[in-house]
Amino acid sequence: MRGSIQPVVRLVEAFARLPGIGPKTAQRLAFFLVRAPPETARELAEAIVRMKEAVIFCSSCFNITAIDPCATCTDPHRDRSTICVVEEPLDVLALERTRGYRGLYHVLHGALSPMEGIGPDDLKIASLLERMKRGDVHEVILATNPNVEGDTTAGYLAQLLRPHSVQVTRIGRGLPVGGDLEYADEVTLAQAMENRRAV
């Protein structure tokens, strides 16, 4: 048993290396695949390999792409004077779904987090400053997450961008659409009051 279970143990270990997957969950996943039809296991393995083959990072905005530079960076219809800075490729997807933003992006691939040992060098910050040197950027929208790490990152970037002649903005803070004032947390409510606009 010990010897024959070795490939399963190795799979459990591989699963356990993924973020948020503890040893128990890794075991459950591995034994699910042990019992699953061969297609299910093959599909997952192939999806991993194909993704790794097909997906690269755009050398300009660092979003995921199949070609470098990515379709957004080379799109002549997009406003090249505005760069929206986000933490993750998924954030780009979320912003694209709004259909309201027509500028370019810059994906940091994370946020500053001293707790997790993530410093400026671990993020695509140097390359953002590099993009500023080209001089055609008028506005940088800091759209990092509205939490401690995102705010810290935005504050840090704002400081770095100050020497460049560029307008730096932070995405709006306030009550989400469909939200209920009664149930909003104090910080959000305070920010909503602060960010009030004339109607």
Next chain:
Amino acid sequence: MRGSIQPVVRLVEAFARLPGIGPKTAQRLAFFLVRAPPETARELAEAIVRMKEAVIFCSSCFNITAIDPCATCTDPHRDRSTICVVEEPLDVLALERTRGYRGLYHVLHGALSPMEGIGPDDLKIASLLERMKRGDVHEVILATNPNVEGDTTAGYLAQLLRPHSVQVTRIGRGLPVGGDLEYADEVTLAQAMENRRAV
């Protein structure tokens, strides 16, 4: 973006098919692999493929094995008159770690659960009864989990095994070693009282 993200979307979908992995977790796992070094992704993919190639089920006890029948079933030093019935291959591993059991096993690959639509035909029950026919089995130890599904399965098997001239036992119930009587739940405590033994 939409098109270039397709391999990632497919990977998210493949992850989301695993049990207990919701769409958000699947996204997190997929994007972890997007950013991970190629080795990490390849190791996981290879571990899945290798496990699926190497691991089969023993045609006698249905435990996972590299050769059929498995090493336990063919081991001449093991007591062939006792079969311990468990739900999962991991249960065999747990029992083997005790070094106290020298009989054979039978892995059901689950437990009866009307809620999840798992009936007798979904488990390796027919093959257990088949093993009874060989006549050399004196005792069947029902070591399914001490929960509702496990108890239901044990009760069902006990009934099916009644016509066979075989002793049917259920693993002991009571307080776990290192447990604290004060903090034991009522059902466990009641079972511990019920299962008291003369010293």
